[in-house]
Amino acid sequence: MAGASLALGLAQLSEKYQAKLNRPLSIAIIEAVAPDANHPGFDARSIAIAHGSVFELTRLGIWPKLASLGTEIENIHISDRGHFGMTELNAEQFNLSSMGQVVELAKVGKVLFDELKQHDIKLYCPATLDTLKTDATGHSLTLSNGQHIRTQLLVAADGAHSKVRQALKQDIEKVEFDQVALVANVQTDKPHQGWAYERFTDTGPLALLPMSSESVQGKSHQPRLSLVWALDSEQAQALKTAPKAEFLASLQRAFGNRAGRFTEVGERVSYPLTLSYMPRPIYHRTVFIGNAAQTLHPIAGQGFNLGLRDVVGLIDAIETVIKHSQQQQQALDIGQHTVIHDYLSLREADRSNTINNVEFLVRGFSNQYWPLVAGRSLGLRLLSWCPPLKAPIAHKAMGWKSA
Known part of the structure; x- marks a missing residue:
């Protein structure tokens, strides 16, 4: 989902600046398997797309294609089994129709795959990365089917066991x-x-x-x-x-x-x-997004939502360099050092805060030490007794940027 969302967002960006670009952005996706019932990334699982993510997907022109597949989350009930702590978050309290949407990955995968074909996006499928060679101006990729690709910017959206990350020998913390x-x-x-x-x-x-x-x-x-x-x-x-x-x-x-x-x-x-994350999800002319950059415990349902914010951050960094190259009348290089480090700057605080918050929730609510149990139960009750305290919690639950 992260890779397809990025490609579609970049296609929209290319169309937006088409009149000003010497040539449209050249976008390619390498995908191992077309989505169907056996696709490993679009299986029977469902995910929560938070309200903030629906907003961003709408901005990218993607959500209108997916809206019919969504089931609204109107209320969230949070409780601590065997203890008195519980609270509720209600969309109505925040003047919203929903806190987010639930979609089935199998159905979403097919829609996104079909949508890719409606844009100027080169789709290499079925294909996987075979070899990767890097030099000063970009990367040369050889695919499993023998085809070759040359790119200024390589985006690894290839999951927790990223072949790109392994090929570039980049560190990951677990x-x-x-x-x-x-x-x-x-x-x-x-x-x-x-x-x-x-x-x-x-x-x-x-x-x-x-x-x-x-x-x-x-x-x-x-x-x-x-x-x-x-x-x-x-x-x-x-x-x-x-x-x-x-x-x-x-x-x-x-x-x-x-x-x-x-x-x-x-x-x-x-x-x-497992919580896994790259301390620096960038490399020379390479950006890691979604599960390739970090995988989270599902306790707060923030995995895809954090990955989508990666997507939006990268699109914003690329749009900035497009504008700058036009103002300076320079040749466009979307893999240049400025793009990579602007992306890191845009994403660093949100990534760090979200990862730390999720780990805190896991540790705090999996611990049966009685003072901690009493404290978290009281905290949940306070949210019920004092509704204004819910706003920061709801803000995070709805997937708005954590900074």
Whole structure:
């Protein structure tokens, strides 16, 4: 999603300055697999697109293509299992129609892939990076299909195991949380009415996001929720393979009845939870964005939203150099040192603050030390008792830039 969003945003930027550019920006995407049911980046998972991200996607001309796929998050309920702390965030309190949207990656992937073909974007698919050679003026890429690309600016949007990062031997820091995320779609016996839930349990956070209804096993319009449940590895493996009834009963005990009775669960998948980040997500004529630059714990649903702010920051840095080159009547070089370091300057504070905030939440709400439990429960209650205190929390939940 990050790479496709960037390419579409740059295509729009190229069209905006078309009359002033000697030639349009030359944009290419290298993609291993076309989106379908088996695409690893656009599988059955859902993600939350925060209100701030919807705003940015609209500005890039992308959200109108995706809007029909979204399910609104109108309210967020936050609770600490077994303790008195709980609070709610409501879109209405902030004069908004929603706090964000939930989309299914499989459907979004197909729309974005089709949209790429409507613009002047060269698509190398199926193809992967084979070799990468760097010199003073750019990069020379050889692809798995034997094709060659020469570029002034290389953007690595190739995920947590970035081949570009490995090829350039760039450092990455990792923090292990000793947790595994169990992910599945579940059904309940009552409509979700736009509610999302974040429940902190003894094993870690349990999140439920509202999804569109779907006909399943002959039953129409069954309410669905996207589940992300943090567990230790032993618990995750046991629940991943447990009989359906046993899994649903365990989920009910951990979450409670606020969302209704859990009646069905889809395919269960799991992955280890790790915070990884590049201290400097730039290199010579190279920028790393999205999961290639940082992967977050899903506790706050900020992964794609932070990655999209990377996208917007890079587009802004490139637009600045386009304007400057026109004013100075210079040849345009979008991979020059100024672009790379302007991007880093634009993104540094937001990246650092978001990463630190997410790690603080994970540590703070996975700890059962009683003074900390009492403090966080009181904090959640204070948010309920004093609504003005909710504004900074809502600001972050809605994906607005953290600076």
